[in-house]
Amino acid sequence: MAKPEKRDEIIRAAMELIAEHGFHGAPMAAVAEKAGVAAGTIYRYFESKDDLIRETHAHVEARILAALTQNYPVEQPVRERFLHIESKLIAYFLESPMEFRFMEQFFNSPFGVAHRREKLFGNKEKNIIFKLFEEALEQRAIKDLPLPVLCALAFGPLVDVCRDHILEFIILDDMLIEQTVAACWDALKR
Amino acid sequence: MAKPEKRDEIIRAAMELIAEHGFHGAPMAAVAEKAGVAAGTIYRYFESKDDLIRETHAHVEARILAALTQNYPVEQPVRERFLHIESKLIAYFLESPMEFRFMEQFFNSPFGVAHRREKLFGNKEKNIIFKLFEEALEQRAIKDLPLPVLCALAFGPLVDVCRDHILEFIILDDMLIEQTVAACWDALKR
Amino acid sequence: MAKPEKRDEIIRAAMELIAEHGFHGAPMAAVAEKAGVAAGTIYRYFESKDDLIRETHAHVEARILAALTQNYPVEQPVRERFLHIESKLIAYFLESPMEFRFMEQFFNSPFGVAHRREKLFGNKEKNIIFKLFEEALEQRAIKDLPLPVLCALAFGPLVDVCRDHILEFIILDDMLIEQTVAACWDALKR
Amino acid sequence: MAKPEKRDEIIRAAMELIAEHGFHGAPMAAVAEKAGVAAGTIYRYFESKDDLIRETHAHVEARILAALTQNYPVEQPVRERFLHIESKLIAYFLESPMEFRFMEQFFNSPFGVAHRREKLFGNKEKNIIFKLFEEALEQRAIKDLPLPVLCALAFGPLVDVCRDHILEFIILDDMLIEQTVAACWDALKR
DNA sequence: AATGAATGAGCTTTCATTCAT
DNA sequence: GATGAATGAAAGCTCATTCAT
Numbered sequence: 001m002a003k004p005e006k007r008d009e010i011i012r013a014a015m016e017l018i019a020e021h022g023f024h025g026a027p028m029a030a031v032a033e034k035a036g037v038a039a040g041t042i043y044r045y046f047e048s049k050d051d052l053i054r055e056t057h058a059h060v061e062a063r064i065l066a067a068l069t070q071n072y073p074v075e076q077p078v079r080e081r082f083l084h085i086e087s088k089l090i091a092y093f094l095e096s097p098m099e100f101r102f103m104e105q106f107f108n109s110p111f112g113v114a115h116r117r118e119k120l121f122g123n124k125e126k127n128i129i130f131k132l133f134e135e136a137l138e139q140r141a142i143k144d145l146p147l148p149v150l151c152a153l154a155f156g157p158l159v160d161v162c163r164d165h166i167l168e169f170i171i172l173d174d175m176l177i178e179q180t181v182a183a184c185w186d187a188l189k190r
Numbered sequence: 191m192a193k194p195e196k197r198d199e200i201i202r203a204a205m206e207l208i209a210e211h212g213f214h215g216a217p218m219a220a221v222a223e224k225a226g227v228a229a230g231t232i233y234r235y236f237e238s239k240d241d242l243i244r245e246t247h248a249h250v251e252a253r254i255l256a257a258l259t260q261n262y263p264v265e266q267p268v269r270e271r272f273l274h275i276e277s278k279l280i281a282y283f284l285e286s287p288m289e290f291r292f293m294e295q296f297f298n299s300p301f302g303v304a305h306r307r308e309k310l311f312g313n314k315e316k317n318i319i320f321k322l323f324e325e326a327l328e329q330r331a332i333k334d335l336p337l338p339v340l341c342a343l344a345f346g347p348l349v350d351v352c353r354d355h356i357l358e359f360i361i362l363d364d365m366l367i368e369q370t371v372a373a374c375w376d377a378l379k380r
Numbered sequence: 381m382a383k384p385e386k387r388d389e390i391i392r393a394a395m396e397l398i399a400e401h402g403f404h405g406a407p408m409a410a411v412a413e414k415a416g417v418a419a420g421t422i423y424r425y426f427e428s429k430d431d432l433i434r435e436t437h438a439h440v441e442a443r444i445l446a447a448l449t450q451n452y453p454v455e456q457p458v459r460e461r462f463l464h465i466e467s468k469l470i471a472y473f474l475e476s477p478m479e480f481r482f483m484e485q486f487f488n489s490p491f492g493v494a495h496r497r498e499k500l501f502g503n504k505e506k507n508i509i510f511k512l513f514e515e516a517l518e519q520r521a522i523k524d525l526p527l528p529v530l531c532a533l534a535f536g537p538l539v540d541v542c543r544d545h546i547l548e549f550i551i552l553d554d555m556l557i558e559q560t561v562a563a564c565w566d567a568l569k570r
Numbered sequence: 571m572a573k574p575e576k577r578d579e580i581i582r583a584a585m586e587l588i589a590e591h592g593f594h595g596a597p598m599a600a601v602a603e604k605a606g607v608a609a610g611t612i613y614r615y616f617e618s619k620d621d622l623i624r625e626t627h628a629h630v631e632a633r634i635l636a637a638l639t640q641n642y643p644v645e646q647p648v649r650e651r652f653l654h655i656e657s658k659l660i661a662y663f664l665e666s667p668m669e670f671r672f673m674e675q676f677f678n679s680p681f682g683v684a685h686r687r688e689k690l691f692g693n694k695e696k697n698i699i700f701k702l703f704e705e706a707l708e709q710r711a712i713k714d715l716p717l718p719v720l721c722a723l724a725f726g727p728l729v730d731v732c733r734d735h736i737l738e739f740i741i742l743d744d745m746l747i748e749q750t751v752a753a754c755w756d757a758l759k760r
Numbered sequence: 761a762a763t764g765a766a767t768g769a770g771c772t773t774t775c776a777t778t779c780a781t
Numbered sequence: 782g783a784t785g786a787a788t789g790a791a792a793g794c795t796c797a798t799t800c801a802t
Contacts, residue, residue: 003761024213024214028796028798029764029795037762037763038763038764039763039797039798040798043797043798044762048798108294108295108298109212113357116357116359117357143373145366145369146360146366148351148354148360149360149366152346152348152350152351152354152370153347153377156342156347156348156350157339157346157377158342159346160342160346161339161342164342167307169307169310169338176335176339179333179335179339180335180343183333186377186379187343187347187373187374187377189376196786196787214771217772218772218773228788229773229790230775230787230788230790231786231788233773234786238772239772239773383782402679403594404593407774407775417783417784419785420778420779420783420786421784421785423776428776429777484678485678488674490592496737496739500739525749525753526746528730528731528734528739529731529750529753532727532728532730532734532750533727533753533757536722536727536729537719537727537757538722538726540718540721540726541718541719541722547687549687549690556716556719559713559715559719560719560722563715563723563758564757566757567723567754568753576765576766597791597792598792598793599792599793608767608768609769609793609794610766610795610796611765611766611768613794614764614765614766618793618794619793619794
């Protein structure tokens with residue numbers, strides 16, 4: 001197996017184990033076995049378990065961002081672009097429940113807090129979502145609230161309904177997805 | 191120290207350690223030290239670590255429910271009652287950030303999933319929130335959506351903004367709280 | 381409850397718990413609960429767990445010796461007396477499986493070794509069995525072997541069959557008991 | 571140290587500690603230290619302490635069986651074969667007192683009971699001893715008694731005298747061994 | 761570069777014993 | 782005398798990480 005494939009296998013194994021069993025339930029030996037490598041090999045690609053977790057997160061985040069960006073209707077009004085992002089995100093999570101569960105584990109941990117802090121206050125380039133909200137604010141299309149509050153209104157319910165679907169508390173069909181996304185827009189719009 | 195005080199001290203210690211460091215940042219030895227008892231003493235009050243966690247959750251949940259119920263405006267329209275609950279909940283969380291963080295850890299764990307499943311599908315008496323949503327649905331005051339979705343719209347953003355406040359990503363003043371709660375209502379209302 | 385009754389209750393509780401679950405499975409707290417006293421109370425009657433075990437053994441041993449001595453046919457030939465002892469012993473063990481199991485636990489432990497050493501080499505008065513063997517040796521009724529070997533031939537099989545009966549590997553009826561005892565005599569007799 | 575040697579060292583350490591101090595005088599840390607490995611290492615070779623004990627027993631049992639089978643006089647009458655087995659067994663135990671004491675601990679424990687039950691009622695191939703007794707029964711060379719009773723008569727005294735020798739209550743010289751074995755045969759023979 | 765056996769600190773839990781009431 | 786809550790050492794076991802091969 002060539003080098004980058006091995007790295008990917010390790011990340012995939014870590015992601016699935018963490019998604020299913022939490023950080024606790026993903027010992028390095030189990031990650032190694034699932035990835036088809038020796039335990040020591042992981043340490044050639046990642047400095048430590050923490051590093052592996054952060055890199056796994058970066059990997060998943062990149063895939064999610066790619067999914068959101070695909071067919072992004074740049075030319076359309078903010079409302080349409082918002083609905084696009086929300087729908088794509090829900091669709092992605094429902095198709096990739098492992099990645100969803102991994103992200104939940106990640107955010108609900110010291111890693112996630114550090115990551116959000118960096119995103120909000122660091123000097124990294126703003127992502128597509130932040131840009132959309134800023135444009136919407138300028139156009140006075142949405143309520144004049146701080147970015148974190150807008151994110152909360154837009155994504156808080158979305159994440160909750162995805163979780164409930166994955167846990168089989170509800171069944172999210174197209175109709176319900178549309179209604180949920182519309183309700184989130186109601187929360188945001190002026 | 192009398193018996194119930196010791197139990198309370200242990201619960202408080204567990205709650206704070208779990209809030210700050212998660213379940214695996216809260217070894218029983220640390221809980222014991224923080225509570226000012228010997229490690230073995232915990233097992234006079236709780237069968238196991240799992241039991242301690244569940245009892246800690248029950249303790250916090252009872253306190254939250256008490257806070258919501260206090261001065262609950264039974265006679266007023268559903269919208270006012272909804273605003274009451276949301277405001278009280280935010281107020282409680284901001285005053286008790288440890289309890290908030292504990293609840294987050296709890297819900298994001300096998301305990302939390304089991305607890306929600308029981309709440310949704312078990313035969314326990316419906317709580318004040320479920321009752322309010324059902325009344326609101328009957329009056330056609332809110333969108334006709336499944337209970338879990340309504341909860342997501344009402345509490346998803348609320349929890350997010352509380353977390354952001356506690357992590358000092360934003361500062362939730364009275365004005366901002368009011369606006370956030372109003373936005374949640376916008377998401378729900380027909 | 382008067383003092384000696386309490387002591388007896390503790391001994392009975394210890395005996396039964398040790399018989400059923402071994403020394404491991406008889407924590408002092410369980411002994412106390414079974415005896416209907418507080419944990420600390422045991423230490424008024426016995427210095428330590430070891431002491432309790434030794435006293436429990438002495439208690440059971442005395443009861444067994446009493447059973448053997450009852451109706452002991454002093455006037456009859458050694459063979460008849462031997463058969464009496466063997467039969468009484470088997471009868472006692474089958475009626476009191478708890479005591480049998482306790483004795484097995486006891487002998488198979490450091491306590492038991494010390495106790496036998498004391499019995500063989502100490503200056504305590506010889507018991508009925510030792511006296512019987514010595515008389516039989518004088519009369520040249522049995523093989524000229526050291527006392528421990530005679531005990532082994534006489535009681536080794538007996539203990540084994542009692543254990544097998546209690547564990548339900550065999551059913552010891554009167555016929556089988558008689559045959560077994562007779563076989564033991566065959567081993568001893570000249 | 572190569573892999574199988576390490577496993578053997580652990581078994582040897584466990585066997586000796588259990589022989590000398592019983593199951594609860596053999597904590598895993600002590601076994602590890604005596605074997606010259608780290609505590610965790612044991613768990614690479616054995617699933618649990620129970621597993622280690624069972625494997626240690628299997629190891630010792632295999633060695634004993636090998637000793638009995640060596641030079642087994644297949645062609646000779648049952649009596650000679652019986653005397654062979656008894657003598658070899660005594661010889662083996664006296665040469666390997668640790669293994670003898672380990673086996674005593676093992677049989678006097680839940681493990682041993684389960685093991686005997688399996689041997690008596692399971693469908694495993696009969697061992698050399700059971701086969702010998704069955705042949706002897708067919709030839710009407712020995713008393714018509716259930717297998718467990720025959721075992722008791724044959725091995726009960728044998729085990730007792732070995733124990734007494736190891737504990738230095740008696741000294742088993744060749745003469746005494748021969749006499750004891752002969753006495754056991756007297757118990758069995760018609 | 762890859763392996764996987766070995767490590768040992770750290771986890772949860774038990775229990776003989778003490779002592780303030 | 783009796784109580785039983787409290788103690789804390791010690792148990793079995795796990796797992797991130799290292800390193801000789």
